[in-house]
Amino acid sequence: MKRLSDIGTIKEILSRHGFTFSKSLGQNFLINPSVCPRMAELSGAGAGVGVIEIGPGIGVLTQELCALADKVVAVELDKRLLPVLDETLADFDNVKIVNADVLRLDLHQLIQEEFSGLEVVVCANLPYYITSPVIMRLLEERLPVSAVTVMVQKEAAQRICAPVGSRLSGAVTVSVNYYAEPELLFGVSAGSFLPAPKVDSAVIRLNIRQKPPVQTEEARFFAVVRAAFSQRRKVIANSLSAGLGKSKEEILAVLEQAGVSPGARAEKLSLADFAAIAAVLGD
Ligand code: SAM
Numbered sequence: 001m002k003r004l005s006d007i008g009t010i011k012e013i014l015s016r017h018g019f020t021f022s023k024s025l026g027q028n029f030l031i032n033p034s035v036c037p038r039m040a041e042l043s044g045a046g047a048g049v050g051v052i053e054i055g056p057g058i059g060v061l062t063q064e065l066c067a068l069a070d071k072v073v074a075v076e077l078d079k080r081l082l083p084v085l086d087e088t089l090a091d092f093d094n095v096k097i098v099n100a101d102v103l104r105l106d107l108h109q110l111i112q113e114e115f116s117g118l119e120v121v122v123c124a125n126l127p128y129y130i131t132s133p134v135i136m137r138l139l140e141e142r143l144p145v146s147a148v149t150v151m152v153q154k155e156a157a158q159r160i161c162a163p164v165g166s167r168l169s170g171a172v173t174v175s176v177n178y179y180a181e182p183e184l185l186f187g188v189s190a191g192s193f194l195p196a197p198k199v200d201s202a203v204i205r206l207n208i209r210q211k212p213p214v215q216t217e218e219a220r221f222f223a224v225v226r227a228a229f230s231q232r233r234k235v236i237a238n239s240l241s242a243g244l245g246k247s248k249e250e251i252l253a254v255l256e257q258a259g260v261s262p263g264a265r266a267e268k269l270s271l272a273d274f275a276a277i278a279a280v281l282g283d
Pocket of ligand 1: 025026027028029030054055056057058059060061075076077078081100101102103124125126127128130
């Protein structure tokens with residue numbers, strides 16, 4: 001098996017296939033040999049586990065996942081990489097490449113067809129241009145997966161993994177925490193990729209919750225979260241009034257009933273606070 005973490009090997013394969021990197025597809029391939037084994041190990045890949053990988057590139061992480069898991073299904077949009085993956089994954093009979101856009105693929109169907117009887121995890125070095133939509137889609141669709149381990153830009157990792165109620169907390173922090181317990185696993189320097197991006201990265205793991213930590217009407221809860229963070233600098237009374245299109249008086253009454261201070265800023269609120277506001281709004 002070709003060791004893909006070696007930069008000389010990667011360059012040789014890419015040049016033999018006449019491959020050129022596509023910036024618009026977020027193609028920064030891992031060349032640091034220590035990252036993929038660690039990421040695969042921490043993803044939960046192992047016996048009895050099936051892995052969905054998003055964007056295998058030339059297969060550097062895929063190889064590690066195949067060595068650990070019962071089965072790997074890797075979704076790659078760029079069809080120029082298919083012959084490369086045929087070559088680099090030739091030693092494995094437990095891998096399937098699906099040439100598709102992960103945002104358009106029916107992942108429920110994929111899991112049903114490919115992973116019967118297996119626990120399922122997601123593991124990916126995500127194309128950064130679709131980090132949030134991919135993560136939110138994986139969570140909102142309530143796929144039967146136990147964990148999502150992804151490499152994202154360092155700033156995105158810090159925001160997603162910030163404690164809810166802390167300065168760095170944002171709409172994505174609250175939304176992700178509703179579905180999962182996020183964990184920042186380790187940082188990865190920009191020099192670990194070919195070509196090197198401008199920013200550092202980090203690997204995070206979202207441990208999917210069996211049930212949400214608060215009981216709420218979801219559409220209203222997420223509308224409140226979006227409105228609250230739409231104008232971060234404003235106090236919650238003003239951002240909710242503007243974001244939900246309701247008068248200030250109405251919102252002040254809602255906040256009082258929900259037991260939330262009108263002068264607080266969105267990042268200080270807990271999941272229970274957002275759920276309380278949503279509940280009063282629904283009365
Ligand atoms: N896993 C490889 C690695 O770590 O070296 C490649 C990671 S690279 C950051 C992202 C990969 O996602 C690329 O191979 C790119 O072609 C693929 N990709 C981009 N957009 C995609 C999409 N919408 N659906 C599936 N794959 C996509």
